Structures are given as C-alpha cells and as structure tokens.
Amino acid sequence: MNADQNIIKRNKLPIELVFISYTLILLLCIFALFPVYGLFAWLVAIPILLLTFVLGIVAIVKNRIVNGIFIILLSVIGAPIFIIIAPILSTGHEVLANLEKEVNRVQKNLNVKKGKATAGDNSRASTSAKKSKRDTSKFHWDAKNGNIDAVKKYLESKGDINKKNHLGETPLHFAAAGGNKEIVELLINGGAAVDEVSDIGNTPLDLAIAMNGLSDNKEVIEFLFKIGARQNKIPF
DSSP: OHHHHHHHHHHSOOHHHHHHHHHHHHHHHHHHTOGGGTHHHHHHHHHHHHHHHHHHHHHHHTTOHHHHHHHHHIIIIIHHHHHHHHHHHHHHHHHHHHHHHHHHHHHHHHHHHHHHHHHHHHHHHHHHHHHHHHHSOHHHHHHHHTOHHHHHHHHHTTOOTTOOOTTSOOHHHHHHHTTOHHHHHHHHHTTOOTTOOOTTSOOHHHHHHHTBTTBOOHHHHHHHHHTTOOOOSSOO
C-alpha cells in the first residue's frame, strides 16, 4: 500500500507548478486592469492562458484533479472574461472620477459666479443708495422744510442753486412742494430755474399744485403764476 502511495506521489504534478499556474493567471488579471495596453494585453494573455490550460490538463493527468479542473476553468472562462471586462471597469472608475471632477468644477464656477453676482448686486444697491442719499442733498431738504438760514448760507457759498437729485428735482421743486413762499422767492431771486422740468415731467409749479392740500401751497401757486411760471404739458 505504501508502495502504491509512493507511486501516486511521484506521479503527481509538483505543487510548485500549480502555484505557478495560479500566479500567472493572477498576474495576467492584474495586467489586464491597465487598459492603456489594449491589444498588447491579449498578445501577452493568449500564450499564458494556453500555458496554464496545458498545466491544468497535466495536473489532472498527474493526479491533481481538483486543481487541474480549477486551473482549466480559470484559463478558459474566468481569466478571459476578466480580461474583457477589466478595461471597462477601469475606464468606468476613471469616467466616474472625471465626472466627479467636472461636477465639482462646474459647482465651483457657479459658486464663484453667484458670489460675484451677489457682490455686484450689493455693490450696485449700495452705490444706488449712496447716489440717492448724495443727490437729495441737505440743500433740498432745507428748502422744503423752510430752513431759511441754511438756504441763505448755501446761496452765500455760491453753491449750485439748481442742484438736482436722482429724480432731476431742484431745491426749488422741494420748496414749491413744501409751500415755502419766502424760500421760493429767495431761490428765484438767486437765479433758480423757474420752469425746470424734472425727470418725471414736473415743474416747480406742477409740484406746488400737486402737493397743495398736503401743505398750504396757495401763496406759492399764486406767486408762481404771477411771475409767469408754467406747468409742464405732462401732468403730475
């Protein structure tokens, strides 16, 4: 019996060759993961697969039946299938990685543009607010509110008596709208344009008439008519 076992043992394929077969198939599969090699991968794979297939047959003949069958299956089915799909898997990961990079890039660009747009809007809003505040000057409000001393001081400084705000209204428009006859006379005597038309089509007389009731503008209206002030064709 021992003699028979020794004969079988001597007839078995050396286990080293079995390991070599598995190692070759494994290396081949790893090599296939690099799609850059393309056709060259198959030129390398075919001889190796043939070699491992032969080793599988030899393993069966040499009483390593299970390993032999497994090696043959890997050589004929497993490894070729893996070699076919490996580039797809590898490329797929690359595509996903590139897609993620592209999404991140687009998102970053959108965030940058959004940030610039928001900053631009805030800047325009701030500029507009500053412009409105600047153009409707203290001189305008002094004229409207009857602050005669401040108006006289401004006239003495030789400032622009027809200074306009963002609506194209002069201090005379404000004084007429506020019903301040003394300041209206002071401004006109100082050279204010009596019939200056604002950007929305109103002369000082138009505003005096329109605001009559909110303030007592009767004296201002009568004075403006007396000196020949006109209403614009476009009503308030």
